[in-house]
Amino acid sequence: MTSMLGHALLSLLARRPGTGYDLTQRMRRPVGYFWAANHSQIYPELARLEEGGLVRHRVVEGAGPRPTKRYTITAAGRRALDGWLRSPVSDPPTRDEETLRVWSLWTLDPPSALAYLRARRTQHATRLAEYEALQAEVAAERGAHEPTQPLWSDHAALQGGILGRRAEVAWHDWMIDRLGGTAPPTRAGDSVDPPTG
Amino acid sequence: MTSMLGHALLSLLARRPGTGYDLTQRMRRPVGYFWAANHSQIYPELARLEEGGLVRHRVVEGAGPRPTKRYTITAAGRRALDGWLRSPVSDPPTRDEETLRVWSLWTLDPPSALAYLRARRTQHATRLAEYEALQAEVAAERGAHEPTQPLWSDHAALQGGILGRRAEVAWHDWMIDRLGGTAPPTRAGDSVDPPTG
DNA sequence: TTTAACATGTAAGAAGTTACATGATTTG
DNA sequence: CAAATCATGTAACTTCTTACATGTTAAA
Structure with a gap:
């Protein structure tokens, strides 16, 4: 009966209470990495x-202008x-724009397809670097290795993001390779900028 | 202006014409693997x-009962x-139920969390085996290596599915390992396993 | 003085799900 | 004779996006 967003909010509140505004910020990052709202x-x-x-509120005098x-x-x-x-888990009602585009990529001339793939590859590598930086911070904290601490889940979710993005980068390299392109200028894990300099 | 589904349908029709019914079947498999409708x-x-x-129709006498x-x-x-x-590509308006659950997993007692992860791991491995079997067929066909043939895109999309599922399996193994579980029984087609023995 | 951060809502519309509705032909 | 396949739609509802609407306090 409760929607997915409802569960996301319950999960957020299980960690600590917050105002709607606060929950909105927390939904942007880190939750927004896997559930946007x-x-x-x-x-x-x-x-x-x-x-x-399932939740309850109390009106408090906060930093804001009105009853919070x-x-x-x-x-x-x-x-x-x-x-x-x-x-x-109901197996995946998948909606993946990226794969849909690849599935249509045969209609483009190969140089355009190559340009598209290289641009996407860069975006994935950038996001991967972001996740890896966060992961280094999280892994250093106490609680990251304790399964009943919220930080364990942060750590695990981040690991999923890292492995997922690495797979995306590897996939794009595979496709670029098969389109006869030269290797892109950066490696997985690097912070990536286009060679345009 | 055209929706994502609209683009999926255009992509389908760029390969070959079809009835609404036919397009519905083709949306189930293979397109449904990455865009369900x-x-x-x-x-x-x-x-x-x-x-x-963007499309046009003609009424034909088909197998069905009414004007098709x-x-x-x-x-x-x-x-x-x-x-x-x-x-x-507008970077990812992600909605990933699986990561959301992992992000909430700290609230479960570790044995329950472990049971959950093992079940999911099996589902990913099964889907991976399915993709790999399809990929073996596709790779053998003429056109799979020609970038302007639809089959090239089939091949590439499937490769994305394979690498993605392998990453999921590896992620779950990572989490299971950190929860202190033993490795799940592996099967032919998993193809992702750490060296046995 | 202008902008950012704090703070909470509503409205209109697009996109997606589930159920309702009909009905011929082929296969078991 | 029953079930699957072919075949096309509508209706009600949920979910999500984008825009509208308001207003204070603190910092630059």
Whole structure:
């Protein structure tokens, strides 16, 4: 009954309480790396969660100009989160624009296809470098190796991002290679800029 | 102006014409691996594409019971597809349920988390084996190595699926390992396993 | 004094899901 | 005779995006 966004918000609140504004920021980064949402979606969803008794709010005098609502997860909210994690994952209702484009790439002349792939490759390598920098910080902290600490999940999610982006870079290199291009100027993990200098 | 689904349909029709029903089947497999859509979405979208002059239909006597519409891509449709492929990719409006769950996994007791990860690992390995079997077929065909043939794109898209699933399996193994679990039983086709023994 | 950060909402529309609705031909 | 395949649509609803709307406090 609870939407995916609802679960994301419950997960956020299980870590610590926060205002709608605060949750919006936390949805941008780090959650936005794997589940994006705008404030215009978040405020109504919080109201729905509260209607269902999964969260609760208290009005506090915060930094803002008007009465600010500080949301907390309830016991029922924790149960809902737990039930969701124990429910089977519906195998992937995938929507991957990148693969769709590759699947259409035969219609382009090879030099254009090559230019496209090189540009994408750079974007993936850049994001990979970002994840790796974050991971270095997280791995150094206490709690990153304790499975019941939030930081363990940060660490694990980041690792997924890293392995995923490495796979993207390797895939693009594979395609570039088969289109007869020369190797791109950078290596996986480097912070990447186009050679245009 | 054209939606992502519209582009998927144009891409499908650039390969060969087809009825709405036929396009629905082709959207299930192979396109459904990276862009899912139902017939209830496809029929109205075809009408919109036709309104925009990107596709055209002729009524034909087919196998079905009623007048069947056979859609063809127009020159304008090919230009739209081309323009889309040349336009920048808006970096990822990601929505990845799997990572969201991992990011919440710290709330579960470790044995439950382990059970969850092992189940998911198996699903990824199964899908990987499926892709690898398809890839073996595709790679053997003429055209798979010719960049302007549709089969080149089939081959490339499948390679992305394979590398992506291998990354998923490796990620899950990484997490299972860090939760102190033993390695799951491996099967032929997994192709990702750490050296056995 | 202007901009950024804090703070919360609504509205219109696009995109996607699930269910409803119909009906002929072929295969088991 | 039943089920699968072929074949095309609509309706209701959820989810998500983009834009509109308002207003304070602190820093540059």
